[in-house]
Amino acid sequence: MNILMIEDNESVAEMMSMFFEQQKGWEATFIQDGEEGWQYYLANEAAIEMIILDLNLPGKDGIQICRDIRKQNKLVPIIMLTARDAESEQVLGLGLGADDYVTKPFDPITFMARMRALYRRSQLTEEIAKDGEVENASQYDIETKFIRINSQNREAFFEDKLIEHLTPKEFEILQLLASHPKQVFTREHLLTTLWEDPFYGDERTVDAHIKKLRQKMEEYGPQLIQTVWGVGYKFDETGV
Template sequence: MRILMVEDNNSVCEMMEMFFEQQVDWTANFIQDGEEGWTYYQENEDDIDMVILDLNLPSRDGISICREIRQINPYVPIIMLTARDSESDQVLGLGLGADDYVTKPFDPVTLMARMRALQRRSNLSQEAKSDQTDTDENDFDIETKHLRISEKTREAYYDDQLIEGLTPKEFDILLTLASHPKQVFSRDHLLTKLWEDPFFGDERTVDAHIKKLRQKMEKYGPQLIQTVWGVGYKFDESEVN
């Protein structure tokens, strides 16, 4: 895996460099300035398998870099790093296309576990797209009144309209909920099932992903993901005409 890490804290870079060097099949480039990081990505896009972005950077912040990367590459995994810990920051980063969100200070082993999980999902997604042929009814693993989902192509359709811009995590959440209509999933259940186990982050990460998933689905019709207050979330289209 070829990694670009844009992080202005020299101590963090040195720490992660030591951990990355222990992985024989990983190489990493460290850049401590936002504008330089964006320029490097543009010039080396084909040689980068994952991007780790600090939220606050000199010259250019991680949010704007994430936005620019997603405009030219919707698939490369992106992890945001930040010293802040609020749902609004998570929603902002995830809404611009980041696949995961890690709050400082963090355990390097935990970050690397998140990276491996994202790498696996990204590889599966790319393999599915490379094998994709014309999609017909038999290609869908889940078909409900309003939703059709294909695990092979990792695509979801709301009333025959492709739900565009789903991140790997958003697709996994939708697949999990839609696979068990009306079953309520708690945040802990979703974290255990879809995130690297054990998960050391904030359970509000689930809320941030659900919020962005809902926003993307609402472009095509009424909301199918319902909140069960005090418990969690469920997929329920029984009241949708």
């Protein structure tokens, strides 16, 4: 795994460097300045397989870097790293297209486990994207009253309109919920199914992704992802 870590905290970078060096096949580049990190990414985009991005950086902050990366690369895994711990900050980071959100301080072993799980999912996503150039793109493996999903090319439609700017994780959540209408999924079930198992992070990660997914879907029609209070979420078109 070829890693780019843009982090201005030297102690954090040094700690992760020691752990990365112990992993066979892992190579990491550490950059402390946001603008310098962005320029390095532009020059080495094809080789970078994982980005660890601090939210607060000198030169160019992590929010802008994440936004700019997602404009030209939808698949490269991005983990946002920050000292902030409010749900609004998680929503902000995930809404920009980050795949995961980790707050400081963190356990390096747990952090690397999340990196491995995210990397595995990203490799599968790339394979699906490459194989998704099918002759007939109108084939949908999930069709409901309002939603149509083509899992091969990872496109979701609200009636005839493409739901734009879905992150890989948002697509996976919609795909899972829509394939089981009215079935209630707990946060724990979603985490163990779509994240790594066991999951070492905060269950609020699910809420943050659901919130952004709902916001994007509401641009096209009525809300189809319902909250089952005290339990979890379900996809339900009843009465719509």
